[in-house]
Amino acid sequence: MNLDFEVALVEAVLFLESDPLDAEALGKITGLSTEVILTALAQLQQCYDERGAGLRVDEIAGGFLLVPRADLWATLKARYGKKNDANLSRAALETLSVIAYSQPVTKAEIESIRGVSPDGMIRLLLSKGLIKHVGKKNSPGRPVQYGTTDEFLKAFQLASIADLPRLDTLNEERFSLDR
Numbered sequence: 001m002n003l004d005f006e007v008a009l010v011e012a013v014l015f016l017e018s019d020p021l022d023a024e025a026l027g028k029i030t031g032l033s034t035e036v037i038l039t040a041l042a043q044l045q046q047c048y049d050e051r052g053a054g055l056r057v058d059e060i061a062g063g064f065l066l067v068p069r070a071d072l073w074a075t076l077k078a079r080y081g082k083k084n085d086a087n088l089s090r091a092a093l094e095t096l097s098v099i100a101y102s103q104p105v106t107k108a109e110i111e112s113i114r115g116v117s118p119d120g121m122i123r124l125l126l127s128k129g130l131i132k133h134v135g136k137k138n139s140p141g142r143p144v145q146y147g148t149t150d151e152f153l154k155a156f157q158l159a160s161i162a163d164l165p166r167l168d169t170l171n172e173e174r175f176s177l178d179r
Contacts, residue, residue, distance in 0.1 A: 020063025061153035104145035
């Protein structure tokens with residue numbers, strides 16, 4: 001099946017968009033069916049792979065995005081890296097890690113894991129859009145629970161939270177809320 005036009009159209013849309021788009025959104029923009037979109041994405045990626053292109057089609061936060069090849073990112077990150085992860089202190093990254101691996105999680109649970117009050121870091125992460133309120137715990141006081149956002153997935157180039165690196169046994173115990 002020759003989909004040269006469709007592949008070029010999908011590529012152009014991905015180039016123009018700065019946020020990930022799922023197949024349904026790509027279909028609304030292009031007027032193409034989901035099946036054609038998915039086939040075009042696969043052909044586009046195959047074309048990039050065969051040419052050794054500097055880009056790849058990546059699934060991030062439930063959508064598709066054009067991103068630099070992983071082996072080029074180390075060179076490009078200094079200039080083009082996300083400002084969200086470039087401006088995070090060690091304390092903010094630790095707090096974000098606790099939330100990512102333990103979500104949904106309350107301030108008290110974060111403090112229990114980290115050993116220090118997370119109030120300032122939570123405010124910072126909320127302001128950057130990396131975390132959000134995801135509900136209230138069904139316990140006395142009904143404390144707010146926090147989880148990561150799609151902006152977090154975009155900043156760290158993850159398709160879903162399941163793509164986080166696996167923790168070793170020691171760190172699994174450290175991030176566990178059952179200690």
